[in-house]
Amino acid sequence: MQLSKSEEQLMQYLWKRKKAFLKDLLEDFPEPKPATTTVATLLKRISGKGFIDYKLFGKSREYYPLVKKTDYFSNHVNGLIKNFLTILLVSLHLSLPKKPTFLQKN
Numbered sequence: 001m002q003l004s005k006s007e008e009q010l011m012q013y014l015w016k017r018k019k020a021f022l023k024d025l026l027e028d029f030p031e032p033k034p035a036t037t038t039v040a041t042l043l044k045r046i047s048g049k050g051f052i053d054y055k056l057f058g059k060s061r062e063y064y065p066l067v068k069k070t071d072y073f074s075n076h077v078n079g080l081i082k083n084f085l086t087i088l089l090v091s092l093h094l095s096l097p098k099k100p101t102f103l104q105k106n
Helices: 005-017 022-028 036-048 069-095
Strands: 052-057 060-065
Touching (some): 005 022, 005 036, 005 060, 022 036, 036 052, 036 060
């Protein structure tokens, strides 16, 4: 599964901290900081994708990663390589003649 650019940025902060509350993650963003609701929505989406989980402390959630940073980027790079090779093979196939030239009549 792939993360969006904003989800990946948030994961970078969480990987760095190892575990964090929403307010902690908000502090990591540069100015202008996103709205609290925006970060909460991103956390919910990332959690739904299985990248993070949380522990409840009263009404607060402490988030922690389920996927290691190295595993995510390893899979990401492997996916890019597979896509590149697929495009390369399709391009090569399309550039080949439809019929062998030695069988063509003049």
